[in-house]
Amino acid sequence: MSATTSDKLADVTGIDPDAIEHGATIKSVYVYEAPVRLWHWINAFAIVVLAVTGYFIGSPPPTQPGEASANYLMGYIRFAHFAAGYIFAIGLAARIYWAFVGNHHGRELFTLPLFNAAYWKEVLTMLKWYAFIIARPSRYVGHNPLARLAMFLLYFVLSLFMIATGFALYGEGLQAESWADRSFGWVIPLLGQSQDVHTWHHLGMWVMICFVILHVYAAIREDIMGRQSVVSTMISGYRTFKD
Amino acid sequence: MGAYETQGFKLDDSGRRIVVDPVTRIEGHMRCEVNVDKNNVIRNAVSTGTMWRGLEVILKGRDPRDAWAFVERICGVCTGCHALASVRAVEDALGIRIPKNAHLIRELMAKTLQVHDHAVHFYHLHAMDWVDVLNALKADPKKTSELQQMVSPSHPLSSPGYFRDVQNRLQKFVDSGQLGPFMNGYWGSKAYVLPPEANLMAVTHYLEALDLQKEWVKIHTIFGGKNPHPNYLVGGVPCAINIDGDGAAGAPLNMERLNFVKARIDEIIEFNKNVYVPDVLAIGTIYKQAGWLYGGGLSALNVSDYGEYPKVNYDKNTDQLPGGAILNGNWDEILPVDPRDPEQVQEFVAHSWYKYADESKGLHPWDGVTEPNYKPEGPKFKGTRTKIEQVDESAKYSWIKSPRWRGHAMEVGPLSRYILAYVHATKGNKYCQRVKEQVDYSAKMINSGIPKALGLPETQYTLKQLLPTTIGRTLARALESQYCSEMMLDDWHELVANIKAGDRATANVERWDPSTWPKEAKGVGTVAAPRGMLGHWIKIKDGRIENYQCVVPTTWNGSPRDAKNQIGAFEASLMNTPLANPEQPVEILRTLHSFDPCLACSTHVMSEDGAELATVKVR
């Protein structure tokens, strides 16, 4: 009974002394399973490609010399964008699948324990830690609660938005009645017109870039200053604890 | 307001009031009320603009390079002239000089509009004020053919069979019982005096012109991509020239495109020479013969224009339709008109649905204030706020402001330009001699040429009797159309010669980037729009529009009374005109239409605080 409660609590707050206790000898916990890690790096790659090509779709490089038939620069840029978009979207779908079949850490991206006071308490703890108010944060096995908040809002919700707007725009090129138009075409009148969707999609890219900056910084900083490993965890899968 | 005298007109509102609302076959929405005496002669006239859209407020804070597209949508009939005035105003403010090719292309576009607008106005908006469509069914096609060959010997479409076909088609149409746009017309009114043959000829040309006008505007399509609403560009024109270089086939302007334009110009010249001008001369002569020389109004007194069609760009002295102002019918003196002078062009709102702090004074457009004040009121007003039965001209009664030149109500338009150009020409101006030639020829034809051929008595009317009339206004429009078509050919040859000389430039983009602009600037752009003198005034601050004001031809002509109760050109022109049948106000429409009213143009102004007006939600 008590085990179940603490499991639940651990699920919510990321604090799992039990797990650390059990891993005391090696001081590490297996957190990210292989598919999650693989997905993470593929996804990171896709986002980089999407952002770079997306930027150039909005502001193309200087005019190419020679015959039109001898060049296909915008074509390649757009192809790379669409291909990476598919990888990004399919990756997210696979990742959602893994949320069901993988371990409980695999679900942290997609849910937020909004109504759990213990969760918000730990969010506050993390905020205090980042504001240099407290000297030591808690130890977290999965995502720390603040990271989880960022993951949910800035990664998961934003990704859904980018996929919906992205495929709506892609559907314009695929033409009416294409799968993309039928599935996502409704987004266009919802946001106004095609140009509005472009603008929102473009703004979404910048939000994603801001997220990436924060994500990378927080990960490296936690590695150095926090109480557990972060970057290496996404490579090995093991969260190691320093104390 | 009772009876009073202004500008030599004796106004008396005691007689029967007649209301025409909507006035149809115009651009936009307009209402007209007149009082007739017991002989059905108009003794008081009131014109009301019945729409406004607020474009100037919408322009605030926008990119000056975009302004042309917004103001172009003031009017889709005189499409392009507001865009032209706008790019000129912006270029004036920023000190941009456009390349010669760009100037010539803009000239070709402006004149294309003149021809198109004038011809469509005459045949499709105005003709039914002169022509009894149903009466054409009584015509003898053979005699119509003879008439056609008499008034226009070189027009190829003149066989009896051709006219018979048209008549048969019209007969079928009438027999269908569905008269469409001709339903409830004033057919059979005594106000129509043309013989059946002239009516059939005019109806035929109604259809001919409808088919041809769509060809002429293709010049806009070549240079501006579409018509209505072709594209303009601050700094020049968007259509780059590539005659023989790489990619010329896909270039906006190449030899094929230039040839296309030339072919259209040739057609336009033919139509004006063979159809439009002869038709107006013939119809004008017959109506003059019937004694119908009404409708002069203000044109006999005050006319003005800014001047247009410079032979050398930026040199007003080479204007082929030179501007100026004539006051009180004094054709011996032309006064200079300067749109920048705060004392000259001013707008009043004493009788308009707008508000000034001091409504006894006018404001120059650069300092224009326009605050709406929709208030149908006055002791003689009848109806409610949303159901106007009769306006009261002693109070506010129109959405149109009252622009005045040095305090005078002016008539503007082709007739004004032609009176001015004629006087300039008699004073020796070498750039507008063609106008004098046209006017003198027309007077000769109307007085003796056509009467002789039709077996009617010859007359000895002077120009001062013939020109300031409804007929004169309609004639000046036809002559201007012809003159423009001829100038287009000159422009085309000059364009080709300039390209041949190695000049390919079509746009000056040195100051395209707003970072090159001064912090604050103001400019004015003027155009001889089809309906008269058009001015746009712009103030630019920090790369954005701070203030934008347009004073357009129909604002001049359709203006309500001003602070001194002076009447505008529409109102003046209706004075003292007898109505054959007040129930069928053909004469009112005839004279109003002779101005080619454009109400969307005149009433686009709106308040600065318009956004704060009560907002009504749908559903």
Place this chain on the structure above:
Amino acid sequence: METFYEVLRRQGITRRSFLKFCSLTATSLGLGSAFVPKIAHAMENKPRTPVLWLHGLECTCCSESFIRSAHPLAKDVVLSMISLDYDDTLMASAGHQAEAILEEIITKYKGNYILAVEGNPPLNQDGMSCIIGGRPFSEQLKHVAKDCKAIISWGSCASWGCVQAAKPNPTQATPVHKLITDKPIIKVPGCPPIAEVMTGVITYMLTFDRIPELDRQGRPKMFYSQRIHDKCYRRPHFDAGQFVEAFDDESARRGYCLYKVGCKGPTTYNACSTVQWNEGTSFPIKAGHGCIGCSEDGFWDKGSFYDRLTDIHQFGIEANADRIGATAAGVVGAAVVAHAAVSAIKRVTSKSDSAKADA
């Protein structure tokens, strides 16, 4: 009277083709061959459909465009295909005689006339910024709409609101579909729409006796299902990455893609690059100016016509997605650097503290 059949005959269509057309119509309507004579009879005898063409706040560019139609000719549409019984721009009568026509048609052809609307009703000032016969245009519109068969919203004014509805929309100009909600509405947007698109929609409705298939936003799919970009003759230059960088540059003279000077072809649904303008003479891009997106909802408020990226006014005067995004990313980056610096200092001091404690 001249019927539809006679019009076709006059235009050189044989009796044989006419009957073929009737049987095609029967098939497309899912009717058997027994209906062919019926359809032929209807075509040969039915009166022209009355069209009442109302004008609200507009600039008459739609009417002007309409009369430019080359196939069919505007005169053939007006004289032989429809019965244009009310159109204040073209009609002979005026004043109360004109208003009387509306009442006559509404009564006589109840439920069988088409209402064409050019422009839109303003709702501010009690609707009196557009007065017809002393009454607000919105009243006339509602009155005539009540008994019509269908509504054609001509142009961007009637379809979306267009220029007078651009911010701040001082007259509260409102598109037709927001005022009339109980009738089928066919939006034919554009400022103006292409002439042959206008007459194409009308002749489709008369020929097939049904409303054209509409897209999500109520536009006929036959003319508005593709973007200008999709069929632009300059598309190969877009794909190749060849752009006009400034007006009248060498690229402009070679007819390269106008994307960088703000062409809205990639976001605009219209038939300009296929049907083209004025009998297929040209279209804006071919004449060297980018598309300004005039058939799209709210195209006036999407930033300058010459910018690729839309201005977003909430973020100040000259902000677009890139400026906002780069600024945000810059702020985040700077914050990260600052935070990292403070963290490093903290770490050093706390280390020396613990070193002291150890000692």
